[in-house]
Amino acid sequence: MVIIAEETSFDDGELFDLYDSVGWDVWTADLPRLRRALEKSHLVVTARDDTGRLLGLARTVSDDEIVCYVQELLVEQGHHGKGIGRRLLEHLMRRYAHCRYFMLTTDHESTPEGPGSHAFYRRLGMVEHHEQKLSAFGLPVENP
Ligand SMILES: CC(C)(COP(=O)(O)OP(=O)(O)OC[C@H]1O[C@@H](n2cnc3c(N)ncnc32)[C@H](O)[C@@H]1OP(=O)(O)O)[C@@H](O)C(=O)NCCC(=O)NCCS
Numbered sequence: 794m795v796i797i798a799e800e801t802s803f804d805d806g807e808l809f810d811l812y813d814s815v816g817w818d819v820w821t822a823d824l825p826r827l828r829r830a831l832e833k834s835h836l837v838v839t840a841r842d843d844t845g846r847l848l849g850l851a852r853t854v855s856d857d858e859i860v861c862y863v864q865e866l867l868v869e870q871g872h873h874g875k876g877i878g879r880r881l882l883e884h885l886m887r888r889y890a891h892c893r894y895f896m897l898t899t900d901h902e903s904t905p906e907g908p909g910s911h912a913f914y915r916r917l918g919m920v921e922h923h924e925q926k927l928s929a930f931g932l933p934v935e936n937p
Contacts, residue, residue, distance in 0.1 A: 795840050795848060795875075795880065797839070797840055797884055798839055799838050799839075801832065802832065803837075805825070805828055808847075811849070814870040817867065820865075831852055834854060835852075837852040838851050838881055840877045840881055848872050848877055850866075851865060851885055853889070855889060858891075861885070861896070863897040866878060878913060896929075899914065
């Protein structure tokens with residue numbers, strides 16, 4: 794059984810195991826900063842098994858009125874393809890259904906993880922900015 798819940802405090806060890814399982818080294822390199830980022834997020838939704846093991850999470854940055862940015866969504870490597878990512882994202886879509894914008898930034902389709910994550914987001918009904926005459930801009934990121 795997978796339990797979806799909104800949480801506000803986090804353990805560095807279980808964050809390391811989850812983020813490390815998908816190779817997100819930039820995040821695991823500074824766990825206290827990652828934990829603070831989660832604690833300062835508008836909302837963090839988690840997936841746990843019935844023993845309490847952390848299987849996935851997603852977090853948002855939002856004004857809870859007009860815009861919701863999904864800043865991370867990840868599922869432990871060994872639990873991909875079991876519907877956990879869908880449950881996390883659908884939880885956020887329902888929670889922020891009143892916002893005009895529900896957006897996220899993810900790796901380009903040409904990157905190793907791109908095809909999988911793009912297929913996932915499309916399956917959940919999302920489209921790329923350029924498909925609706927929008928563009929996303931940002932300052933250059935170190936080690937994107
Ligand atoms: C992308 C990710 C979050 C998907 O989570 P998941 O739990 O494996 O996905 P789900 O099992 O909920 O899949 C939901 C739907 O997307 C589809 N999907 C998921 N991954 C897919 C892939 N690699 N290729 C094609 N379709 C895919 C599934 O077929 C499923 O369709 P259905 O519900 O209609 O049957 C997960 O693979 C992950 O954590 N990857 C590493 C981190 C990452 O890239 N995060 C996203 C960028 S921020």
